[in-house]
Amino acid sequence: MNTAKDVRDSIRTGEWTKPTAGLAPGYTQANLVILPKKYAYDFLLFCIRNPKTCPLIEVTDVGSPEPKGTAQGADLRTDIPKYRIFRDGELVDEVTDITEYWQDDLVSFLIGCSFTFEKPLLDNGIPIRYIEEGRNVSMYSTNIPCASAGVFSGPMVVSMRPMTPAEAIRATQITSRFPSVHGAPVHIGDPAAIGIKDINKPDFGDAVTIRGGEVPVFWGCGVTPQAAVMASKPEFVITHAPGHMFITDVRDEHYAVI
């Protein structure tokens, strides 16, 4: 199970149904949003206007479940371990295969994920607390508005990793290399400055320990576009289940600009 394709095959056959963190190291994993074509233009525009939170990795042709640009031969209906089905903004099903839900008017959006820049952070000796503590990353809604686009609008959602100021400076350098997967932090320090009332109560994910001398460092988060989609209550949406990502054939380093 070393290459992305090996992992996707074991997901397709139902052998692997758990989260994908740590699988196929070095291959880029992506968030998934599937919408009917009638919402696709507004959603594309929303992503383009909010590139730090909604970095588009690939957009499929209408009706095609194959992400030809990042994983030829893959099938987005079967190659993710767990999906969520929403109707009118309500979660109606959680499944391991969406073949029965597929429609000819669906467009799939693969959106970059912070896994891509966490590997180089770890390689630089920067601790990632939620991994150390075996939790999910801490995520918060902020008072920073996204640029709206058609029916889609909402606040920026950020992920947070605590570290020392020196590590925050190095992390800024490292993540700046990856502008197409969230890029540099959007904020360092005082949570209240971006509308976060209690750093110990994340809106999504788990709280993590912030040690003495550490500051919270915030990055744009791929939950932002999902939250904007849900807020608009479209009649039909499919997403991956949290942590159950699509694994592309593209190496993480492909997204580094330097």
Added chain:
Amino acid sequence: MNTAKDVRDSIRTGEWTKPTAGLAPGYTQANLVILPKKYAYDFLLFCIRNPKTCPLIEVTDVGSPEPKGTAQGADLRTDIPKYRIFRDGELVDEVTDITEYWQDDLVSFLIGCSFTFEKPLLDNGIPIRYIEEGRNVSMYSTNIPCASAGVFSGPMVVSMRPMTPAEAIRATQITSRFPSVHGAPVHIGDPAAIGIKDINKPDFGDAVTIRGGEVPVFWGCGVTPQAAVMASKPEFVITHAPGHMFITDVRDEHYAVI
């Protein structure tokens, strides 16, 4: 005439009708493509799938001539010195104001331009031959296919600047800072390797002198999306006239990722 707004005002009143190179130094200039909404999704997708040649700076709301994200209060119908009107792929008019051509279903796309990275090249002492020789930049169609999207497809068009290998290395570093305005070169050296038959006969713009010891260095060019649009012969398109760009309120350095 120092700020972008000053220049746009003098263009709007008809005082300035010439090319915009060198105006409002440090402010980002952009290519313009205006299409009816029915083509907008395919064109957005084409840009997203070909980011090195089609870097989107802004996409307006349907029917709105105001680029709110990059130049609040500007009017894309009057604030560019010269426009070209195309019907069914044929140039039918060249005007200094498109108010009479405006329709409620039009979407405007502002696309990044190499002016943004030429200033830092010059600041680093890298010669830009076409400027030295008072010509237009050399541009070539290549055998590199763009990723197609709906009705839009075509070859990558590149711009070329000759320089020494040491300068090419430095230029690669400098332009890598600007991934959202073409970014790093797409090719260095042998023109035939990307399907260019005669480096002295550019497909667009002018030939420039390549001195002994210099190599041609090629960047993705904003003519690519315009060429793809023209090839599909949409019933109605408006573009800027070559060299007559839209000047935004955004500083060039805003687009540097480091």
